[in-house]
Structures are given as C-alpha cells and as structure tokens.
Amino acid sequence: MTLNNGSKKSGGKIYVVTSGKGGVGKTTTTASLGAALALRGQRTLVVDADIGLRNLDVILGLENRIVFNLVDVAKGHCKPAQAIIKSKKSNNLFLLPASQTDDKDVVSEEEVKSVLDQYRREFHYILVDSPAGIEQGFKNACSGADSALVVTTPEVSAIRDADRVIGLLAAKGIEPHLIINRIDAEMVRKGDMLSVKDVQEILGIDLIGVVERDDQIIVAANYGEPVVYNPKSKAGIAYQNIAGRLCGEMIPIEDVLSDTLWGRLGKRLGIG
Amino acid sequence: MDDSIVTAKGTTDGLVLRIDSRVDESGILNGVRSFIESRKKFLFGNEVALEWVGGDPQEGVEPQLKSLLCDEFNMKIRQGALQSEMEFETTSMEDFLPTEESLFSKLDNYDEANAKVLVTTLRSGQKIESEHSIIIFGDVNSGAEVVSGGDVIILGTLRGVAHAGAYDETGGGRVIVGITFQPTQLRIGSTISRGDGKPHKSSGVPELARIDGASIIVEPYSVKTMTGLIRGSV
Ligand SMILES: Nc1ncnc2c1ncn2[C@@H]1O[C@H](COP(=O)(O)OP(=O)(O)OP(=O)(O)O)[C@@H](O)[C@H]1O
C-alpha cells in the first residue's frame, strides 16, 4: 500500500478529535468522519481514547465484538492486529476500542504514542476520539497526533474551552482545525445563536467544517450506523465534505444561512 | 551670512531660536533672515520662541526682530521662558518637524524601551505578566489575562482581562488601548471595572480605558488623549 497524504512520517496521518468541553460531538465526529473517509476508499482507524467511558463502539454498533482494547495493546497483552475490529459497513473502517474497566491513567502518553505508531503504517488516517477535559486522558489522546480537529458548538462556554485546548495544542506543536457542530440556522438568523463567522473570529484557526443540528445523528447513533450512510442527512453530507477537505479537495464551507426560508427568499429576490 | 549667530533647537513646547546677543543689530537681523530663508519650508508660518545667548540684547533689537519674523515670514512669537528639560540639539532642519519631534522626545523618556511585544493570540488559560508595558499583536480571548506595570496595548480584540499600572494603587496614569474592546474586566491600579455581562457591542473604533476620578472610563482612542496622558495633563 502506498500512502500519500502529506504526512512527513511514513504511513498515515494521526488526528486527535478534541474539544475541552464534554458532549459537543467528539465521538459523533470521530465515527462519522471515519466512515466518510472509508467511503472514499481511505483505510481509516478510529481509536477510542476515552478510557473508562467508551462510546465509539456503541455509535459504530460494534460493542459486542470487542475482545481486546487499547490498554491490552499498550501492555503487550495482545498483538496490534488482534485488537482492531472491522466495521459492519465498510472494509476500510476499523475501530480500536478503549478499555471500559480501567482508569485514564492506566496508560502513559508514551505508551499511547507507541501504540498509535504501530498502526500508522497500516492506515491512511487514524482518528483518535479524546475524552473531555484537559487532564491525563486528553494528554494521552494528543500524544501521537500530528494534527487536531477541535470540535465546538456555537455556545460561549464550548468556545471558551475550545480556545483553551487550542492554546494547549499549540504548546505541543499540534496544528488545529476547527469543526463547528450543532449549529442551528434559524437561531443564528434570529440572532439567538453565534454565527459561524462569530466563532471563527474568536478562535481564529482554520475552519474545516460546519455541521448543522440534525436529529438524524441521534437516530444514526441508536442504530449504530454513522450518519454519512444516510444520503438525506445534512450532517451526513457535512461530514462527507469534511472528509473531502481532509483529503485535500477544495470544497467550500457550507453556508448554513442560505438554506433558511429567508436565505431562499433572498436568493430568489437577488439579495442573498 | 554666518549661521552660527542663530541656531535652532526643538523642545517639547516647540521650536526655539537661539540668537547671539553679542552681535550688532544688523548682524542679528541679517543672520536671522538668512537662517529662515534657507529653511523656509519648515519655518515659514510657524511659531517660535526666542532665546538670547550671551545676555539680554541691546535695546531696540527685539522689536525689530519681532517685526521681521511676523511681517516678513508670517511667524508667531511664543512668549515665556522655556524651562523644559527635554531639549535636544538639531544638526539639520531636516530632522526637525516640531510637533512630531517633541512628541517623540517625550516618548523616549516614557520608559517603554523595555516594553514586551508579543505576536500571538492569548487564549483561555494563558497569562502574560510584565513590569513594563505590554503590546500584543493579536487577540486576548476570554479567560486570558494580561498584567502590566505599564500600559496594555492590544492590536486586536480584547475579550479577556487586562490590568495596566498593576503595581501602583493609583494606576500611575496608565492606560489600556485596544482595537476592539469586549473585555471581561478592565483593571488599572486597584480600580476594577467589569463588563455588563452582555455581549459588548463594539463602538467600531479603537478604544482607550483610563482612570477618571474613582472609576475607569472607556473612550474612543485618539492621539490627543494619549499624548495628553503621556504629558500628564489630562
Ligand atoms: N450535529 C448534531 N445534531 C444533533 N445532535 C448531535 C449533533 N452532534 C452531536 N449530537 C448529539 O449530542 C450528544 C453528544 O455527542 P457526542 O457523544 O458525540 O459528544 P462528545 O463530545 O463525544 O461527548 P463526551 O465529551 O461525553 O465524550 C449525542 O447525543 C449526540 O447524538
């Protein structure tokens, strides 16, 4: 397999998916983006680094297939190839689950980095789902990463935490890209929610995707099938576009406002 | 004509002509005329003060000189002795634009040689502290803090906390300047003012915060206010 996606190190590129604040969509992003990259033929490994609070397996519907996990690989209890699970829908998507019975500090940053490096040669993309917070679990998740996908929602507290995380990533030399999740076009239009531009202005880093609030995400999670397999889901399309941008395609950022009633009217009247 | 009869110097109050009073009347008048003639671009229409080197001039010289300056060169004579400490000798009139020079000479003295200059955005959780003034090319985000013994100048948006004159109860006349002001809190000396909690609607112009009486006021930034503050006259 030859890999050519801009990574200087041999093998694939490792992204940590992180946010500071909990519940903003890290796990959803890891699963959806992993599936979208796999759909494009990119061999992708999603890693659950949320030790003790694992979720990624459930979102992918792979809970009942877990035998070994990240901690087992780190401690040499199994071979790297034994711990990863192929997804139901794609031959290109694999999961390295977290241990549910351990604490976050059962592994060190060096151990996580060496685990990830063992998989790097086999994959084009490795996405590491970080736990919330900025403590040991976050540090572990970052330890092997080349770049970061910082997920935030358009809420002041989430932005503040993302800002903090961006500062910490900069100190580690990890390049951050921003994903704004769960934006609601109608609320933005009414002035009840910060706009994409507002968030971008505060955080001032490269924006790689905007994902609208979409109930299909909850449906998808319940079925254990990432939302990208649903061609009608706006969030699904947004994640496909992010995957395209990660692969170097020039896809413009969606204009969420253009699809509101006002946006459509404005376009028809030539003022949009 | 010999220029050494007349020399010019810049002061914080403006231009001063120093004239040798030991030369005779026609010598002085001719000397001044040729001095100004050759530097018309800078001096014509300007305001100057006169200073006599070598004691008071002979009677009748000063009125003659004044009418020469005022009538022939459209200049004004500034009254009052100049006791300023901040004088500097000029070698050529080319370095010599009175208003700007006087500002710079004051600024030189304004102890900012050690200002800390940062080209970065300060993010939540980051704090910069210096006994000197701090200049930031970037934003200061919510949750970030800038603490300075001097002034705080933010060439970006201030959303976090800025503290100027931090080691002086009174704030020592220090100021906080920002291109866009949306601060969580402003502190000067021991005075604190906090945002109203609502998203601050920026005035669209750079703003300056300073102590006024017992509280901090924020006003549109202007060079006039700033230089006034540096001179300690506001
Ligand atoms: N764009 C979206 N539209 C609607 N619901 C969403 C969206 N993104 C995420 N959610 C929902 O928000 C919840 C939190 O998402 P998720 O578990 O991915 O966040 P997280 O950042 O991984 O949380 P944690 O910090 O606990 O790990 C889930 O119920 C998910 O289905």
Ligand SMILES: [Mg+2]
């Ligand atoms: Mg999660």
